[in-house]
Amino acid sequence: MSNSNKVLSQLGVHIPKIMLPNKETDFTSWAVVACDQYTSERDYWKSVEEFTSGKPSTLSIIFPEVYLEDGDSESRISQINENMKKYIDEKVINELDNCFILVDRKTSHSQSRKGLMLALDLECYDYTKGSNTLIRATEGTVIERLPPRIKIRQNAPIELPHIMVLIDDPDKTVIEPLFEKSANLEKLYDFELMMNGGHIKGYKICDEADISSIADALSKLAQKDNFSKKYNIGCDKDILLFAVGDGNHSLASAKGHWENVKATLTSEEQQNHPARYALVELVNVHDDGLVFEPIHRVLFNVNSEDLINQFNSFYSNNSCDEKCTCENAKPNSVHTFHYITSAGKGSITINNPKSNLEVGTLQTFLDSYMKEHPEVKIDYIHGDDVVTKLGTQPGNMGIYLPPMNKTDLFKTVILDGALPRKTFSMGEAEEKRFYLECRKIR
Structure with a gap:
C-alpha cells in the first residue's frame, strides 16, 4: 500500500473500483435522479419510465x-436484483481500475458544481445522536426508515449512490485544484441529463501525484490544530471531516447492511469486504455551485384550522416565556411560518422559541401532532411552486420554511449535533445527484 493510500485509509477514504455503462449505452437514459425526489409526483416518474423505455x-x-407504499415491495426488490445481475453479466456496466472520478455538474441554477467520487469507510461513520466519528450525519436519522432500505441492499450485487458528502474547505485545496488539469485527464462521460437535470462531465483520477495531493489536502483539514482554530473550539472536540449532506438515510442503510454482513465475517475478512465501503460524491460546502435550499412541508388529509390552533396551543404550553431561564430559550425572538391551503394563505408566529432554527420549532410540533392524528400524512418538498400546487388542493396544507446559511453547517453539527431531519436541501429537486456510477458490494 502506498503512503497516500495509508493516509487516505486513516481518514476513512477508500479508492474504489467504479462501474460505468459501456460506450454503447445512451447515458441520458441511463442516469436517473435520486429515488427520494418527486415523492408526491407520480407523473414525473411516469415520464422517466416512458423516456427510458427499452433502454x-x-x-x-x-x-x-x-412507489414505496404500493404493496409490491417484495417483487420490485427481486426484479431490481435480477436487473442488476443482468447488467453485470451482459456487461452493460463494466468495472474500472481503482480510481476517483472528478465530477462537473451544470444545472439550470448553476454553471458548475464540482465533486469527487470516492468510497468512504463505514467503520468511520456513525449516524446516531451524539456521535463523534470522522463521518457524521447532519440531520436526525429516522430509524424506522432504515429496514426497507437495508432490505433493498441485502441481496443487491451493486450499489448506486445518490449520497453527497460535504467537506469544509474554504481555501479550496482538495477538489478544485484537480480541475486545473482537467484538459489532460481521461474523460469518462460528458452528456445531458434527462428531465431538466442539466449536464454532467466525469474525469478519471488515478495518477499517484493527484491521489497524493488529495490525501495531503484532506490530511491538513483533519489536523487537530487546524480544526480547533477553524471553529474556535477546544482541542477536546473530535474531528468532523465529512458531513453527510444528501442521502443521509441511504448511507445509514449502507451502515446497517455492513453491520449485518460484518457479523458473519472473521476479523481478516472484514478488512477489505466491499460492503464495508460506500460510494459517495464529495463536495466542498464552499463550492460556488452548491446552494442550500429549504425543505418545505406539505400535509395531506389534514384539518388546517385544527392544526393552526394546535400549533399555537402547543407552544403556548411548551415554549419559554420572557422569564424562562432554561438554556435553550431564545427570549424576544420569533419564528414565523407562512402556509397555504385551499382557502388561501396565512402565517403562524411562535414567540420565544426553544429551537435555534425554524425547522426545529415546526418539526417538533408536527411529530407530536401526527402521533395524535395518524390520518395525516406528510411529504418533504423542494421548491415553493410545488408546495403551492400541492398545498392548495382540498385537504392539504403547505408550510414554507426559510433557508439556512451553509457556512454554519459544520460548526453547528460539531457543537449541537445533528440538525432536525429535512432541515435543508442541496439545491432544487432537479439538481440532486443522478444515479450514474455503480460499485460491487458483494
Whole structure:
C-alpha cells in the first residue's frame, strides 16, 4: 500500500473500483435522479419510465420512493436484483481500475458544481445522536426508515449512490485544484441529463501525484490544530471531516447492511469486504455551485384550522416565556411560518422559541401532532411552486420554511449535533445527484 493510500485509509477514504455503462449505452437514459425526489409526483416518474423505455437505465435498478407504499415491495426488490445481475453479466456496466472520478455538474441554477467520487469507510461513520466519528450525519436519522432500505441492499450485487458528502474547505485545496488539469485527464462521460437535470462531465483520477495531493489536502483539514482554530473550539472536540449532506438515510442503510454482513465475517475478512465501503460524491460546502435550499412541508388529509390552533396551543404550553431561564430559550425572538391551503394563505408566529432554527420549532410540533392524528400524512418538498400546487388542493396544507446559511453547517453539527431531519436541501429537486456510477458490494 502506498503512503497516500495509508493516509487516505486513516481518514476513512477508500479508492474504489467504479462501474460505468459501456460506450454503447445512451447515458441520458441511463442516469436517473435520486429515488427520494418527486415523492408526491407520480407523473414525473411516469415520464422517466416512458423516456427510458427499452433502454438500459438505472430506473430498473432503483426503488423510487413514490412507489414505496404500493404493496409490491417484495417483487420490485427481486426484479431490481435480477436487473442488476443482468447488467453485470451482459456487461452493460463494466468495472474500472481503482480510481476517483472528478465530477462537473451544470444545472439550470448553476454553471458548475464540482465533486469527487470516492468510497468512504463505514467503520468511520456513525449516524446516531451524539456521535463523534470522522463521518457524521447532519440531520436526525429516522430509524424506522432504515429496514426497507437495508432490505433493498441485502441481496443487491451493486450499489448506486445518490449520497453527497460535504467537506469544509474554504481555501479550496482538495477538489478544485484537480480541475486545473482537467484538459489532460481521461474523460469518462460528458452528456445531458434527462428531465431538466442539466449536464454532467466525469474525469478519471488515478495518477499517484493527484491521489497524493488529495490525501495531503484532506490530511491538513483533519489536523487537530487546524480544526480547533477553524471553529474556535477546544482541542477536546473530535474531528468532523465529512458531513453527510444528501442521502443521509441511504448511507445509514449502507451502515446497517455492513453491520449485518460484518457479523458473519472473521476479523481478516472484514478488512477489505466491499460492503464495508460506500460510494459517495464529495463536495466542498464552499463550492460556488452548491446552494442550500429549504425543505418545505406539505400535509395531506389534514384539518388546517385544527392544526393552526394546535400549533399555537402547543407552544403556548411548551415554549419559554420572557422569564424562562432554561438554556435553550431564545427570549424576544420569533419564528414565523407562512402556509397555504385551499382557502388561501396565512402565517403562524411562535414567540420565544426553544429551537435555534425554524425547522426545529415546526418539526417538533408536527411529530407530536401526527402521533395524535395518524390520518395525516406528510411529504418533504423542494421548491415553493410545488408546495403551492400541492398545498392548495382540498385537504392539504403547505408550510414554507426559510433557508439556512451553509457556512454554519459544520460548526453547528460539531457543537449541537445533528440538525432536525429535512432541515435543508442541496439545491432544487432537479439538481440532486443522478444515479450514474455503480460499485460491487458483494
